[in-house]
Amino acid sequence: MSQLSTESRYDSLNAIDSSINKAAFYFIISAITWLILSSLFAVIGGVKTISPNFLSTYEGFTFGRIQAMLNSTLIMGWCSNAIFAVAFWIMARLSKTPIKHGGILLIAGIIWNIALTLGLLGIFIGDATAYTWMEFPRYTSGIFLLAYTLVAVWGIIAYRHKQNDYSYVSQWYILGGLLWFPWIFVIGQFFINWFPVRGVLQSIVHAWYINNVFYLWLCPIALGACYYFIPKLSNTPIRSYHMSSLAFWTFVLFASWSGMTYLIGAPVPVWLTTTSIVFAISLAIPTLIFYVNLIGTAFGNFSQLKSNLALKFITFGSVAFVLHLIIKMGLSVSSIDAVARFTLIYEAHHWQLIYGFFSMIFFGAFYYLVPTLLNHPFKSFFLPNLHFVLSAIGIVFLLIALYLGGWQQGTQYNTAELSFLEIAQNLSLWMQLKLVGLSILFIANLLFAFNITALLLSKLLDALPSFSKDKLNQNT
Amino acid sequence: MNHFSILLFGIFIILTSSFLGLISSSLNQLGNLKQSTETLELNDAGDLILVEGDPLYPMKLSGLSEQGHLEYIKLGCVNCHTQQVRREELGKDLERGFGQRVTVPRDYIMQANVLLGYSRIGPDLSSVGARKTDLNWHLLHLYNPQITSPGSLMPPFPFLFETVEISETTATDNALVFPEGNPYSPKDSIAIIPTKRAIALVEYLLNLDINYNLPEAVVTKNDTGE
Numbered sequence: 001m002s003q004l005s006t007e008s009r010y011d012s013l014n015a016i017d018s019s020i021n022k023a024a025f026y027f028i029i030s031a032i033t034w035l036i037l038s039s040l041f042a043v044i045g046g047v048k049t050i051s052p053n054f055l056s057t058y059e060g061f062t063f064g065r066i067q068a069m070l071n072s073t074l075i076m077g078w079c080s081n082a083i084f085a086v087a088f089w090i091m092a093r094l095s096k097t098p099i100k101h102g103g104i105l106l107i108a109g110i111i112w113n114i115a116l117t118l119g120l121l122g123i124f125i126g127d128a129t130a131y132t133w134m135e136f137p138r139y140t141s142g143i144f145l146l147a148y149t150l151v152a153v154w155g156i157i158a159y160r161h162k163q164n165d166y167s168y169v170s171q172w173y174i175l176g177g178l179l180w181f182p183w184i185f186v187i188g189q190f191f192i193n194w195f196p197v198r199g200v201l202q203s204i205v206h207a208w209y210i211n212n213v214f215y216l217w218l219c220p221i222a223l224g225a226c227y228y229f230i231p232k233l234s235n236t237p238i239r240s241y242h243m244s245s246l247a248f249w250t251f252v253l254f255a256s257w258s259g260m261t262y263l264i265g266a267p268v269p270v271w272l273t274t275t276s277i278v279f280a281i282s283l284a285i286p287t288l289i290f291y292v293n294l295i296g297t298a299f300g301n302f303s304q305l306k307s308n309l310a311l312k313f314i315t316f317g318s319v320a321f322v323l324h325l326i327i328k329m330g331l332s333v334s335s336i337d338a339v340a341r342f343t344l345i346y347e348a349h350h351w352q353l354i355y356g357f358f359s360m361i362f363f364g365a366f367y368y369l370v371p372t373l374l375n376h377p378f379k380s381f382f383l384p385n386l387h388f389v390l391s392a393i394g395i396v397f398l399l400i401a402l403y404l405g406g407w408q409q410g411t412q413y414n415t416a417e418l419s420f421l422e423i424a425q426n427l428s429l430w431m432q433l434k435l436v437g438l439s440i441l442f443i444a445n446l447l448f449a450f451n452i453t454a455l456l457l458s459k460l461l462d463a464l465p466s467f468s469k470d471k472l473n474q475n476t
Numbered sequence: 477m478n479h480f481s482i483l484l485f486g487i488f489i490i491l492t493s494s495f496l497g498l499i500s501s502s503l504n505q506l507g508n509l510k511q512s513t514e515t516l517e518l519n520d521a522g523d524l525i526l527v528e529g530d531p532l533y534p535m536k537l538s539g540l541s542e543q544g545h546l547e548y549i550k551l552g553c554v555n556c557h558t559q560q561v562r563r564e565e566l567g568k569d570l571e572r573g574f575g576q577r578v579t580v581p582r583d584y585i586m587q588a589n590v591l592l593g594y595s596r597i598g599p600d601l602s603s604v605g606a607r608k609t610d611l612n613w614h615l616l617h618l619y620n621p622q623i624t625s626p627g628s629l630m631p632p633f634p635f636l637f638e639t640v641e642i643s644e645t646t647a648t649d650n651a652l653v654f655p656e657g658n659p660y661s662p663k664d665s666i667a668i669i670p671t672k673r674a675i676a677l678v679e680y681l682l683n684l685d686i687n688y689n690l691p692e693a694v695v696t697k698n699d700t701g702e
Contacts, residue, residue: 049597049629052628052630052632056631057634058635059635062631064553067552126551130591166479166480167479179484184491197507198509198585199584199587201502201503201507208495208498212491216491249486252490253493256493257498260498265562267560268581272498334565337566338567342593347595414568416568416572421625424629427629
């Protein structure tokens with residue numbers, strides 16, 4: 001561990017890595033904790049949709065609140081903490097600047113998690129808002145904002161003397177995501193919770209908020225990670241890299257304008273949804289480039305893809321993402337919308353983005369980041385590989401159940417002779433498959449937590465003074 | 477550096493454009509909607525004006541309904557129920573009798589929180605008050621949906637009710653009336669009493685009804701009945 005490398009590049013990377021250590025580990029551990037909690041909520045919710053009486057005597061566990069806690073732990077817990085862990089580290093590496101004043105980040109992280117904890121307690125006792133994906137109670141929004149302000153203050157202090165060279169598209173995505181998020185958050189909170197607009201304007205702001213949290217907060221950071229890791233791990237330059245800036249600008253512009261597709265058929269002016277449909281269809285351009293840039297590159301070096309764990313995760317995520325965008329385009333076609341609207345298909349589509357894409361990318365990133373930060377590689381890749389297999393199977397199961405179940409639900413809905421009771425009962429097979437998928441994911445997430453914790457512990461053991469190690473050896 | 481400022485500028489423009497294009501413009505278009513009478517009349521100057529003395533729609537919720545509206549949010553009903561009726565070509569909402577006309581923006585201006593919803597595990601509730609008019613049915617259904625709709629996926633909300641021993645001193649005149657021989661009926665000596673919250677929630681549900689006319693949305697469907 002104390003060996004000095006002669007290679008200066010290695011030295012400076014080490015300096016960057018160790019500069020971020022404390023804050024990074026805090027975010028990594030919090031992210032994993034929230035992930036486990038979220039998948040627990042997901043499983044409870046899954047059981048409830050099969051047997052509604054499960055845990056139903058306790059108000060705090062009623063279906064709607066479990067759903068609200070699930071959404072909040074996913075977005076504000078797992079995703080946001082994972083972003084904080086990975087985004088700053090990639091930025092520091094690409095701009096070759098060590099992270100100074102990591103203490104501020106750490107405090108920001110602690111405040112953020114306090115806000116979320118309060119938020120979950122608030123939801124449990126019934127203070128959730130009526131708006132999906134922003135259910136955390138309004139009194140926590142100020143605390144989240146305070147935490148994020150600290151992140152911004154840190155950014156300004158840490159980078160004030162640095163004339164950054166933003167030549168990598170990864171940096172664009174990550175900078176964009178970090179700058180967009182507070183703005184999306186404030187607009188959403190302002191018009192819905194602080195000074196509510198009237199009538200369906202709330203729904204319009206809400207659709208805009210959800211869409212931008214997904215496509216201008218989660219997606220850019222995950223894409224930044226893809227563009228960083230894929231060429232690095234597959235040892236191949238990005239295929240058709242010159243197209244990547246076109247993909248960046250078209251993706252963020254079209255995606256941000258496509259938000260009103262959530263309101264197709266809703267009581268809002270028709271020009272709103274029509275505009276968004278046009279932009280949603282235009283997403284074909286960046287989608288095609290992502291396909292060539294990301295999947296093309298990853299599959300270009302197949303032997304590396306087969307042997308590198310992190311690359312497997314990240315490639316899986318990229319494929320899930322391209323498919324997600326294709327489905328997004330499809331869902332904005334009105335004849336498809338006439339079946340899919342209000343069905344499980346939308347739930348599937350969100351899982352595909354958050355788990356199939358975002359989470360898989362970040363699993364890969366963590367499997368690279370943690371051993372690197374610790375300077376301590378995995379001894380065996382058996383369990384991490386098992387985690388990959390379980391996550392992949394779990395998410396595929398879940399998506400098949402929800403997409404097919406949702407399609408059936410929509411078709412039967414449009415057969416007006418079938419009552420809601422019958423439609424709901426006909427869903428039971430799919431709901432059971434959904435629960436199977438969620439349970440596999442729960443186990444996969446536990447295994448993920450185990451793998452990372454085991455690596456941390458084995459590093460700690462290694463770092464113990466040698467005499468105690470000898471004692472341990474004698475005992476065995 | 478130049479490169480960097482262009483990047484920052486682009487990042488700024490992207491989100492601002494979608495904010496202005498989608499949100500600000502809708503604020504302009506919808507921000508001033510007011511209640512209206514069912515029809516309008518021409519005045520001497522040739523403007524369309526409200527008919528004097530006619531009731532204004534959408535109506536304001538009563539205090540009790542307002543509380544029920546909050547319960548609806550607290551209990552997460554929005555996760556399974558929508559409150560919107562779509563055009564004919566987009567789905568069978570009208571045919572299913574969710575309302576006798578499509579919903580329009582004005583329908584929602586009196587609501588503190590707009591609950592359009594995103595999922596239909598259960599039916600749309602825009603006009604449930606016109607469809608299901610029985611207070612006791614709603615209370616039984618909330619207490620345990622299996623009583624009125626065996627096999628339903630809707631969760632029960634037993635914590636909205638109190639279970640009391642029947643005795644001479646307890647008031648049980650508003651107790652739930654169970655159907656004869658229902659497997660979920662309590663013992664004879666027990667009465668199930670709705671709390672204030674349950675009463676408020678049902679009051680809200682009974683008042684959900686969009687089958688009134690607005691100048692821009694006239695009831696077209698005849699009563700489909702149930």
